[in-house]
Amino acid sequence: MRDQDAWLCFADESGQVLRPPRARTWSRRGHTPRVTVRASGSGRVSLAGLVCRRTGHRTRLVFRMLVHHGRKGERKGFREKDFACLLDTAHQQLGGPVVLVWDNYTHHVDAAMRELIAARDWLTVFRFPSYTPDLNPAEGVWAHLKHSLGNLAPCTLDELAALARTRLKRMQYQPSLLDGFIAQTGLIPDPS
Secondary structure: OOOOOOEEEEEEEEEEOOOOOOOOOOOOOOOOOOOOOOOOOOOEEEEEEEEEEOOOOOOEEEEEEEEEOOOOOOOOOOOHHHHHHHHHHHHHHHOOOEEEEEOOOHHHHOHHHHHHHHOOOOEEEEEOOOOOHHHOHHHHHHHHHHHHOOOOOOOOHHHHHHHHHHHHHHHHOOHHHHHHHHHHHOOOOOOO
């Protein structure tokens, strides 16, 4: 990576539904707080993100979002072309070659994705070993996002998508937080 002067990017996907993740809260003694949610429907907000690091530059977060309302014929998640667009956007924003590290998700290893990767001479891909989410700093991004959405009860998928986008944009302006996600993995001794 240093020989290429490339960006090291860790990729992962996540999703969120209207039912908020469990979180703790405060209330008066003897009064259990109740948050009423409308979790009907089959909609989902799908997220894909890259935590990008390069020596001498601030750590960056690049993400994309798809909102699936449960309509017939609507995409339910990211496919090969969506990942390729995310990588092209990251390459354009970062302005240099990319060394990508991601898991063995089905859409990452199939023939269509291998073809899309081969067409990009600025991209080098490595895969995490199976069952090692603790090595991926992007998992920290999703955990932080879900924790921040804990006690919120959005009424619609569009509200949920707007909240998730706002939280992710805040993370984009906190490179020290992103460095913390990288340091937590133990892969890079001193991410600063």
